Amino acid sequence: MRTETFDTVILGAGAAGMMCAAHAASRGGPVLIIDHAKSPGEKIRISGGGRCNFTNLGTTARNFLSANPHFAKSALGRYTQQDFIALVERHGIAWHEKTLGQLFCDGSSKEIVAMLLAEMERAACELRLRTTLERVEHRDGAFKLTLGGDGAAKISCRNFVVACGGKSIPKMGATGLGYKIADQFGLALAETRPALVPLTFGEDVLAGFREIAGVASDARISSGKTAFDEALLFTHRGLSGPAILQISSYWRETYPIRIALLPTADIAALLIASKRENPRRAIATALGDILPKRLAAYFCEAQGWSGTMGEASDRRLTEIAGVLQGWEVFPAGSEGYRTAEVTLGGVDTGGLNSRTMETKTVPGLYFIGEVVDVTGWLGGYNFQWAWSSGWAAGQGIAERAQ
Numbered sequence: 001m002r003t004e005t006f007d008t009v010i011l012g013a014g015a016a017g018m019m020c021a022a023h024a025a026s027r028g029g030p031v032l033i034i035d036h037a038k039s040p041g042e043k044i045r046i047s048g049g050g051r052c053n054f055t056n057l058g059t060t061a062r063n064f065l066s067a068n069p070h071f072a073k074s075a076l077g078r079y080t081q082q083d084f085i086a087l088v089e090r091h092g093i094a095w096h097e098k099t100l101g102q103l104f105c106d107g108s109s110k111e112i113v114a115m116l117l118a119e120m121e122r123a124a125c126e127l128r129l130r131t132t133l134e135r136v137e138h139r140d141g142a143f144k145l146t147l148g149g150d151g152a153a154k155i156s157c158r159n160f161v162v163a164c165g166g167k168s169i170p171k172m173g174a175t176g177l178g179y180k181i182a183d184q185f186g187l188a189l190a191e192t193r194p195a196l197v198p199l200t201f202g203e204d205v206l207a208g209f210r211e212i213a214g215v216a217s218d219a220r221i222s223s224g225k226t227a228f229d230e231a232l233l234f235t236h237r238g239l240s241g242p243a244i245l246q247i248s249s250y251w252r253e254t255y256p257i258r259i260a261l262l263p264t265a266d267i268a269a270l271l272i273a274s275k276r277e278n279p280r281r282a283i284a285t286a287l288g289d290i291l292p293k294r295l296a297a298y299f300c301e302a303q304g305w306s307g308t309m310g311e312a313s314d315r316r317l318t319e320i321a322g323v324l325q326g327w328e329v330f331p332a333g334s335e336g337y338r339t340a341e342v343t344l345g346g347v348d349t350g351g352l353n354s355r356t357m358e359t360k361t362v363p364g365l366y367f368i369g370e371v372v373d374v375t376g377w378l379g380g381y382n383f384q385w386a387w388s389s390g391w392a393a394g395q396g397i398a399e400r401a402q
């Protein structure tokens with residue numbers, strides 16, 4: 001088999017890989033991007049309910065988890081959310097802010113995939129799909145790759161970029177190969193675990209949750225010192241909704257999570273006012289005016305809150321409010337990589353140059369996107385990391401070419 005030569009080969013045509021490809025190819029030598037999937041950018045396509053929450057207006061390094069909380073600052077600061085918004089606008093893609101700085105396409109997430117493909121085409125980057133990496137070695141200052149599948153070939157390249165994501169959603173093509181490559185080249189790994197994922201419960205708790213499956217409420221969910229105010233959703237398997245996905249990245253087995261329902265409301269004051277207005281109403285009915293009715297009924301049953309409002313002292317109503325805003329539950333686990341939006345942990349940032357994402361020990365070897373130990377909150381932060389780290393590696397490759 002003839003050996004083909006490229007300046008750069010990128011493993012993974014996802015968000016980070018495509019961004020890197022466009023920048024490396026426009027300023028460096030020839031670039032090949034490979035993916036074992038039959039289409040590029042599959043996670044972009046399904047993201048944000050098909051509308052792709054492509055960035056967050058408020059992105060800073062504080063919105064990310066990493067063993068080194070400063071690592072992401074350089075890439076995020078040099079290729080910002082405003083830079084990505086400008087790119088989206090140059091391609092005529094209409095967008096809107098949904099909530100909390102989260103930006104979505106007005107139309108479809110496919111527009112973001114098409115935009116990245118257009119950028120890659122403009123930079124004459126070659127894309128090979130249904131192509132696997134069989135082997136990689138570093139010899140005489142170059143990477144020697146053996147590719148299998150539709151794009152089978154022997155390749156020699158000066159730069160090799162690992163952009164194949166984490167372990168989340170294996171059904172969508174996640175393989176975790178990036179961690180094996182990091183290990184092969186002697187890079188340390190931060191322990192990986194599913195994140196932005198629904199939490200599951202033992203049968204004792206679940207039996208109650210099943211009665212209220214589908215009910216949603218505003219809540220503050222906390223674990224340790226971290227708290228998120230967003231929606232909470234009860235499901236047949238446990239708890240989900242944005243607030244739970246957020247806290248799942250911080251929660252650890254055997255620890256509880258704390259739930260404050262309607263965190264900005266003074267529930268005690270509302271209940272006392274309700275009693276003054278109508279003391280003959282049942283507590284369950286009065287509570288049903290404040291909380292979703294099924295949730296109010298669930299609490300009254302579980303806690304044995306019966307009788308009328310008039311029979312409850314102000315102190316008792318304050319205690320009820322305390323239960324609703326100081327609820328502690330012990331998750332048994334999470335739904336795991338099957339449904340996790342991202343993988344926490346990954347390639348230890350200590351081995352990477354934060355400006356270029358190049359490894360400190362193997363010249364020309366780069367890691368970008370989710371495979372790196374930088375994990376964003378829910379809300380467009382993970383894509384912004386993919387864009388910023390992909391761009392930073394593209395710049396690094398261009399600088400290396402000079």
Ligand SMILES: Cc1cc2nc3c(=O)[nH]c(=O)nc-3n(C[C@H](O)[C@H](O)[C@H](O)COP(=O)(O)OP(=O)(O)OC[C@H]3O[C@@H](n4cnc5c(N)ncnc54)[C@H](O)[C@@H]3O)c2cc1C
Pocket residue numbers: 011012013014015016017034035036037040041042043044046047048049052053054055131132133163164165166168169172173174175176177340341342368369370371379380381382383384386
């Ligand atoms: C359901 C869902 C919804 C999401 N919604 C959002 C959102 O709205 N906003 C947000 O910011 N983030 C969202 N995310 C997270 C976001 O998708 C990821 O953070 C982002 O895609 C990571 O980019 P990446 O390029 O590092 O990896 P990926 O986008 O996962 O790309 C990796 C690529 O590598 C390929 N690959 C993997 N292994 C191999 C292999 N062995 N050989 C060849 N190719 C391989 C894969 O096929 C894939 O194309 C969502 C995730 C999920 C699962």
